[in-house]
Amino acid sequence: MHISEGILSGGVLALGWAGTVAGVSYGLKKTNPDRIIQTALISSAFFLASLVNIRIGPSSTHMTLLAPMGLILGHAVFPAVFTALLLQALLFGFGGILVLGVNTFVMASASLAVYVIFGRAIRESSGRTRVIVLSFMAGAFAVIIAAVIAGMFLIMTDSDFAGAVKILLIAHIPVAIVEGAVTSFLVIWLKRSVPEFLS
C-alpha cells in the first residue's frame, strides 16, 4: 500500500501533505489525553503489522489493520498512522519521507471512513452474526478505499498509471478478504474482552 518515493509529482505530494497536516492537527485536537497511550498501542500494532507476511497461495501479503484502527481510534487515527509510517520510513525504508503525506492520507482517510460509516453500527450491534458481517465489510472496505485513493493520487500524477492502478485494485482483493476476516475476529474479541476500546 505504500507508494514509493520518486513516483508522484510535486503538486500531488503537496496535496497529500496538506490533507495529512489538516488530519493530524484535527486528530490531535480531538484526541482525549486519557486515550493517548491507547492510541500509541494501536499505532505500534499498525507499525508492526506491516512486518508480518501472510501467505495467500503462491503469493504473500501483509496486514494493514486499517479498519480496526479506525474503529478503535476514530479521529485520532491520523496522528497514529502518521507516527507509524514516519518510523517505518526511517527504520525500514518503506515509502519515504517526501511521500509520507500521501501515504498517511491514503491509509488514515480509509480508516476514518470506516469509523464514520461502520463505527456506530458495529458499536451498537449485539447479534454475533451481524457484528461479524459488518466487521468483515468494514475490513474489506478499508483496504479497497485505500487502494482507490492511492490509485487517484497515481492517476493525478500521470494518466498513464491507469493500467497500474487497475492491477493495484485487483491485487488488493485478496488482501481485502483477509483484512475483513481479521477485522471480524478482532472486533468480536474486542466486544467480548475490552468493549471500552470500541466506545
Add this chain to the structure above:
Amino acid sequence: MKGKIFVRLAFTAGLFLLLTGEIFAHGTGYRHSQFEAVALEFMYSTGEAMSYREARVFSPNDEKFSYQSGRTDEKGRFAFVPDTPGKWRVIVRDEEGHQCTAEINITAENLNPKNEPQTHNQQSTILNSYEIFMRSLLGVSLIFNIALIIRRSHAH
C-alpha cells in the same frame, strides 16, 4: 484493569508474531548475484545496434509466457539469468517488424553459482532478523515515548 488489558494484548501480539514465524521488512536492497548471467548483443545486418528494443526471454519450460521482458540498452545488449537447463529463446524486435531470435543452450553447469569472494565495494541493505527485531523494538519504544510527551504536554 487497564494494566491487565495491556498485558493481555501484549501477550497476544507477541504470540502472533511468534507463530507467524516469517517476519521480514519489505524495504529494498541489493547484492551481487552469484549466478551467471547470459549477456547478448543484438544488431541489424548493417552492424547497427538494436538499441532500446523490446526483448522477451522464453524458458524451455514455458514457450507461451515470457520468463522475462525488458529492453536492450543503447548498444543493443540484453542480459538475463536462466534458472533451468535447456534451450532458451530471446526475441528482440523493433516497431517496424524486424525481429531477431537468439537460441541459447544452457547446461546444468551454467546454473551453478559462482563461488567468488564478495568485493569490498559490495554492500547489502537487506536487514537480517536481528536488525528487524531491534528496529521494531526501537519503533515501538519511540511511539510510546512520543505518546508520553504528548500526554505530558496536555497535562501542562
